[in-house]
Amino acid sequence: MKKIKVGIIGSGFIADYHCFAYKQIPSVEIVGISSLLVEQAKDLMKKYDILGEPIENYNDLLKMDLDAVSICIPNNLHKEVAIAALNSGKHVMIEKPLARTVKEGEEIISTAKNRGKYVFYCENNIYAPAFKKMKQIIKEGGLGKIYKARGKEQHSGPHSAWFYKKENSGGGALIDLGIHDIACLIWLLEDEIKSVFCQITTIQPDRGEFGICDVEDNVMGILYFKNGAQVSIEESWTAPGGYSILFEIYGTKGQVIADPCRMTPIVAYSEKGYGYSVEKAGGTIGWTYPVPDEAWTFGYPQEMKHFIECIETGKKAQTDGRFGLKILKIVELMYKSAISNKIEEL
Ligand SMILES: NC(=O)c1ccc[n+]([C@@H]2O[C@H](COP(=O)([O-])OP(=O)(O)OC[C@H]3O[C@@H](n4cnc5c(N)ncnc54)[C@H](O)[C@@H]3O)[C@@H](O)[C@H]2O)c1
Numbered sequence: 001m002k003k004i005k006v007g008i009i010g011s012g013f014i015a016d017y018h019c020f021a022y023k024q025i026p027s028v029e030i031v032g033i034s035s036l037l038v039e040q041a042k043d044l045m046k047k048y049d050i051l052g053e054p055i056e057n058y059n060d061l062l063k064m065d066l067d068a069v070s071i072c073i074p075n076n077l078h079k080e081v082a083i084a085a086l087n088s089g090k091h092v093m094i095e096k097p098l099a100r101t102v103k104e105g106e107e108i109i110s111t112a113k114n115r116g117k118y119v120f121y122c123e124n125n126i127y128a129p130a131f132k133k134m135k136q137i138i139k140e141g142g143l144g145k146i147y148k149a150r151g152k153e154q155h156s157g158p159h160s161a162w163f164y165k166k167e168n169s170g171g172g173a174l175i176d177l178g179i180h181d182i183a184c185l186i187w188l189l190e191d192e193i194k195s196v197f198c199q200i201t202t203i204q205p206d207r208g209e210f211g212i213c214d215v216e217d218n219v220m221g222i223l224y225f226k227n228g229a230q231v232s233i234e235e236s237w238t239a240p241g242g243y244s245i246l247f248e249i250y251g252t253k254g255q256v257i258a259d260p261c262r263m264t265p266i267v268a269y270s271e272k273g274y275g276y277s278v279e280k281a282g283g284t285i286g287w288t289y290p291v292p293d294e295a296w297t298f299g300y301p302q303e304m305k306h307f308i309e310c311i312e313t314g315k316k317a318q319t320d321g322r323f324g325l326k327i328l329k330i331v332e333l334m335y336k337s338a339i340s341n342k343i344e345e346l
Contacts, residue, residue, distance in 0.1 A: 004311055005067050007062075007069045021303065027312070071094045071095060072095055079100075082099075091118040121317075128260070128298050129299070131258055131299075135187065142256070143253055143254040143256060146249060146250065150234070157207065164214065173235040174198070174219045174334060182330050184247065192346075196343070197342075200335075220234055242261065242280050266290050267287065268287070
């Protein structure tokens with residue numbers, strides 16, 4: 001079997017999921033990891049039995065014999081690194097957001113077109129079992145005409161300083177969390193957005209060891225779909241209690257709700273606490289909702305398997321760079337609405 005050779009750029013939170021996912025696929029070999037944080041990269045390589053030493057300069061990784069790279073680094077570097085990877089003849093898997101701005105995203109897409117390489121857009125939730133089941137129920141007409149929906153994602157705030165600085169991230173809870181909800185709601189409703197309204201706020205500007213948060217940490221938005229559905233999104237970086245994502249879809253013949261972090265198949269009570277329940281949970285004492293097989297629950301191995309199949313067979317990806325760009329355009333419009341305080345048309 002010909003192996004697909006993959007390099008990982010970054011060794012932080014999401015790079016771990018990428019390594020975990022690639023390791024499930026027999027036809028993939030992880031050839032190297034590039035990261036500025038050498039000790040972190042060494043730990044990751046040890047965890048997943050990846051040979052060699054971390055490579056500090058990503059350009060050196062790109063000189064290796066690789067088919068594709070996973071871009072798992074801060075948002076301000078997505079454009080530069082994706083373009084370098086495409087120019088060196090690699091396919092790229094880019095973590096959300098595609099880039100900080102639509103302009104940056106367009107440069108990535110046009111480079112991929114010129115080079116004849118794929119850009120895969122990492123929107124893991126579209127590959128998550130609970131949301132796939134929701135989609136099936138909707139597609140089979142189980143809900144009748146959909147007129148209302150809600151997407152909500154929250155946790156207590158990101159784990160690295162760069163997220164809190166607009167220059168590095170491009171924005172706060174909207175571009176970080178809202179971007180998941182927008183992508184999933186468009187996919188679930190199989191319709192296009194015609195206009196948006198959005199309000200953003202920063203209620204916890206002092207982030208201690210991470211410095212000042214100069215982006216929004218809370219978001220309320222409305223997506224008006226072409227078919228008439230009114231859809232709300234709510235995002236928060238100031239919600240203790242661990243990571244949580246929720247979708248509710250309402251139709252004239254039914255409703256479907258998915259809450260994979262609160263409606264888990266296990267509920268635990270512990271007076272002593274135990275190791276780990278879910279991402280960003282503050283503790284495990286008392287009643288908790290542990291999420292089993294978190295990577296699978298949130299679709300990471302399924303997403304990577306799909307991308308590798310696309311490389312192997314040439315089939316079109318379910319979430320490609322153009323899809324990522326479409327979602328980024330809506331995010332940008334929502335930021336425009338947050339400034340104008342008006343409904344903005346796409
Ligand atoms: N799909 C999801 O749900 C999800 C979750 C978290 C993060 N993300 C996305 O993944 C990306 C990375 O986020 P993270 O949480 O892993 O960040 P992180 O802070 O945990 O890790 C960032 C990594 O980037 C590396 N890095 C920075 N500059 C580099 C350079 N020039 N060359 C090589 N490595 C460099 C650092 O060494 C570090 O390992 C972001 O775009 C983020 O939006 C997606």
